[in-house]
Amino acid sequence: MSAPRRRRAFDWSAAVIAALAVTAAVVVYFRDGHERFLAILSDDLGLFGWMLPKVLAGCLIGSFVTLLLPRETIARWVGSESGLAGILFATFAGAIMPGGPFTIYPVAGALLAAGADAGAACAFVIAWTLIGYTRAIVWELPFFGADFVLWRVIFSLPLPILAGLAARAIWQSMARRGDAA
Numbered sequence: 001m002s003a004p005r006r007r008r009a010f011d012w013s014a015a016v017i018a019a020l021a022v023t024a025a026v027v028v029y030f031r032d033g034h035e036r037f038l039a040i041l042s043d044d045l046g047l048f049g050w051m052l053p054k055v056l057a058g059c060l061i062g063s064f065v066t067l068l069l070p071r072e073t074i075a076r077w078v079g080s081e082s083g084l085a086g087i088l089f090a091t092f093a094g095a096i097m098p099g100g101p102f103t104i105y106p107v108a109g110a111l112l113a114a115g116a117d118a119g120a121a122c123a124f125v126i127a128w129t130l131i132g133y134t135r136a137i138v139w140e141l142p143f144f145g146a147d148f149v150l151w152r153v154i155f156s157l158p159l160p161i162l163a164g165l166a167a168r169a170i171w172q173s174m175a176r177r178g179d180a181a
Contacts, residue, residue, distance in 0.1 A: 054102040061103055062110030075115035080172065082120070087164040090120035094127030094160065104128050119168025127160035 029037040066074075078086040097104060108121045116124075131153055140149045 051102070054100075055106075058099070058102040058104075058106035062106035062108075065107055066110045066114040069114065071115045074111060078111065078116040078120035078124075080117040080119075080168065082117075084161075084165070086117070086120050087123045087161055087168070090116070090123040090164060091127040091131075091157075091160045094124035094129075095131040096133055097124075097128050098134050117168055118171035119164040119166075122167040123160045123164030126163050130156040130159055 025037065025041075028040060076082065078090050082089070094104075097107070104125060108125050111124065112118070112121050136149050136153065140152070
């Protein structure tokens with residue numbers, strides 16, 4: 001069982017996104033004027049206010065997952081020593097997990113923090129993206145019919161498993177070299 005990852009004090013990805021946002025804001029302000037800048041800022045703040053409760057709920061769900069399931073259980077089911085069964089379990093869990101990205105990504109992050117390995121987290125997210133039953137029921141069945149949905153799911157099934165196995169192998173290789181944080 002691996003130790004929890006230490007958080008870095010500085011997050012480069014957030015800094016890059018912040019720099020891009022500020023640069024875009026300055027360009028819009030000077031190119032399109034004060035009124036357009038305020039209109040875009042107002043729309044963005046509205047979107048932020050609409051998304052914030054969903055992101056908060058997803059983070060809380062992810063946190064509760066780590067509290068409800070003991071670290072040893074998560075490591076046994078989807079940890080690095082769980083083998084193919086762990087990847088299959090993560091694929092199944094991702095395929096049946098309801099919700100949008102506001103739920104899925106915090107849950108995947110919480111599973112990683114609680115002892116799941118990168119391969120299982122990849123299989124979980126990719127299965128939700130490719131196989132997710134809620135999208136199939138709500139959108140695909142009415143538009144495309146059962147035959148299309150069945151064949152799409154059949155062809156999609158191996159992809160999260162293969163991606164999970166590849167991610168696990170790469171992550172373990174990086175860990176052996178000392179590159180993984």
